[in-house]
Amino acid sequence: MSTLAVLLVVLVGLTTMATVESRARRLERRMSRLEHRLGLLMAHHGVPDDDPELAEVAALVRAGQEIPAVKKYREVTGAGLLETKQAVDRLRD
Secondary structure, rough: OOOHHHHHHHHHHHHHHHHHHHHHHHHHHHHHHHHHHHHHHHHOOOOOOOOOHHHHHHHHOOOOOOOHHHHHHHHOOOOOOOHHHHHHHHHHH
């Protein structure tokens, strides 16, 4: 296989990987926004969230351990820092 052919295969592979990664990031952001909206709707209508990991976040907040609560919330939801901070603040109130 010539050097040009190898270079072309590598270039196509890298381009494909970059496209897939970009799409995955967009889908993750979209999913995070949808989960946030669903959470707001559930809270508005008084529907409890029975996720045990989120119950752990609430327990950490009640225990005054805000930083571990933020870390756990981000781990569970994949939310950004601002959204997480707002969610943890709502749990504190």
